Amino acid sequence: MRLQAPKGTYDVLPLDQPRWHHLFDTTRRVLGRAGYQELTTPILEHAEVFEKAVGDAADLVVQKEMYTFEDRGGRHLTLRPELTAGVLRAFIERGMHTWPSPVKLWSAGPAFRAENVQRGRYRQFHQVNLEIVGSDSALADAEAIALMGDLLAALGLRRTVLKVGSVGDPDDRARYNAYLTQALAPHAEALSPTSRERLRLNPMRVLDSKDAGDQELVATLERPLDFLGEGARAHFGAVTGHLDDWGVAYEIDPAIVRGLDYYRRTAFEVHHQGIGAQSALGGGGRYDGLVRQLGGPDVPGIGWAMGVERLFDALEAEGVTATDRDRPLAFLVAMDEAAVSELAALARALRAEFRIEHAYVRRNPTKGLRDADRSGAIYAVLRGERERDAGVVMVKHLERGDQVEIPLEALADHLRAAARDEPQPSTSLHDAGVRTADRG
RNA sequence: GUGGAUGUAGCUCAGUAGGUUAGAGCACCGGAUUGUGGUUCCGGGGGUCGAGGGUUCAAAUCCCUUCAUCCACCCCA
Incomplete structure (x- = not known):
């Protein structure tokens, strides 16, 4: 078999098309009713858009897993590994801070990461993305989270688990990281090799360890939610308060973790059992400061993304049949x-x-x-x-x-x-x- | 980047103490049925046995390498 699609890519065959249309139609309907406008940005961006977005973690993740190349004009371009950075680049470039605020956008399309493939993980994959730029209100957080749940429900998914937490403000995270480093230092030898590495590079990720021994140790520790400062604590209370008012089903995850450090305060994830080890259907969080970090005005924002392939996997796991094939009369x-x-x-x-x-x-x-x-x-x-x-x-x-x-x-x-x-x-x-x- | 499993027809798979021209079901094409489909019956086309190298009189089968797929680790924007 010499002629074949590149590793981690695949064809969407005619009989697969209805479910794609159903997904995007449903997204447009659910988000459109809430006043979100569709934005389509290039699949290709200048590499610096993503390098600026991920910041210090760039050395680790960005270099290894982004498809970056130099074009004939000497430009350093990258196939987008996610949608948010490009959306915010467009926000800045098009002066969207002058639009009625907040600016509420959704996007969908392919993204690329040079990772090894496994179930729910492809090199060209697709995301549905939502952003609210220009509001620091807890109502924005709650709406974003609730809409994610609304979309999942509209697609027909019932067995999703929504987890909401807070990674705090930067000061809170620094305090928690210091605590973690100190608390785990005496047990460094007992940790798994990967957790030892995480302790050095990004201590909070130790909480995510799949190692049973690590988890026993982690269970004895204080959690990020215990370290929230006054502002982050009040914000988190307001967000969950709105979700409660609206009857949104969620769990509080006191140890929710993000790999990149531009996140602050609200962080959330949706998981589904039955789609393999990569159980996250999507996730998001608040990123006040990111727009400024990218070179734009200092406006707050919050957003989320969901993986299209994983949504399909979950729909299959729940036995939800997609829409029907068109037939001639x-x-x-x-x-x-x-x-x-x-x-x-x-x-x-x-x-x-x-x-x-x-x-x-x-x-x-x-x-x-x-x-x-x-x-x-x-x-x-x-x-x-x-x-x-x-x-x-x-x-x-x-x-x-x-x-x-x-x-x-x-x-x-x-x-x-x-x-x-x-x-x-x-x-x-x-x-x-x-x-x-x-x-x- | 690491590990395990798997690669034979378009699809799902048989076939290994090494032995003529590599098989089945489904799908496809034709015929039975030159003005009536789906069912049935008959026939046909279709394969670098993932690729490369090695051992052997002889390799789908044994050995090495490599690529791909699936799953998991890692990472997770």
Whole structure:
């Protein structure tokens, strides 16, 4: 197999398209109703956009996992590894701080990370992204979180777990990191090698360790939530208060952790059991200061992103069937040479109103009906010498098997009436491996 | 970057004490059925056995290397 998609990439085949459309349509509907506007930014950005965004962690993560290259003009470009940085670059470049505040945006599209693949992790993957820029109100945090839950519910997911916490203000984090370093230092030998490394580079990530021994040790420690300062504590209380008021189901995670340090105060994640080790469907948090860090005005912001592939995985795990495949109302079959061009022209006219397909060559009834059947059409419309002499077409209902001759000029009216009577034509995605619907 | 499992037809898979032209089901094409589909029956096309090298009279099968896929670690924007 020499010709194949690059590692970690894949094709979205025709039968996969409906669920993609369903996802994006649902996103547009749910977020649009809340006043969010869609923003599409380039997949390619100057590397410095992402390097500035991740800051000190750049050495670790950015260099290793970003697709960065020099173009022919000597520009250093990067395939975006996430959507937020590009959205904020557009916010700054387009002067969106002059727009009615806060600016509420959503985006969706591909992103790229040069990671090793596993379940729920691809090199080209897709995200749905939301940002609220220009508000430091706890209402913004609560709305962002609630909308994430609304979208998950609208997609049909029920077994999601929403975790909300706070990473505090920078001072709080510094105090907690100091505490952690001090508290764990005596036990350094007992920690797993990776946790020892984390203790050195990003102590809070020790809390995330999958090592059982580490977790025993971690359980004895104070948690980030215990170190919140007055401001962060009040903000967190306000956020959870709104969520409670609105009846949003969530758990407080007192040890929620972020890998990058531009996050402050609110942090949240949605997980799903049943999609493998990479159980996070998405997450987000508040990033006051990031816009300024990128070279823009000092405006606060909060946002989240969800992984499209993981959403699909979760939907499959819950047995939620995506929307249906489109099927033609009629498939036209020409049974002699003269009918080929007649029906091609007829198909073009009918397509102003209906979904119509036809064979490109003359077919006998056996082949023609087989073609019609495989197309998934409700009706087969046949025309040959006999029909031409009588000025009619033969219209056959492919499921019932009955057929009737209709004057050629009356076909549109007949199909219009038939379309009203038919239940919405559809084929379940469960038939994905089969070209023709099961007619029992 | 690390580890485990797996790579045979478009798909799902048989086939290893090494032995003629590598098989099945499904799918596809044709015929039975030159004016009536789905079912059935008959036939056909389709394979660098992931790739490269080695051992051997002989390799899908044994050895080495490599690539890919899946899962996990790591990382997580």
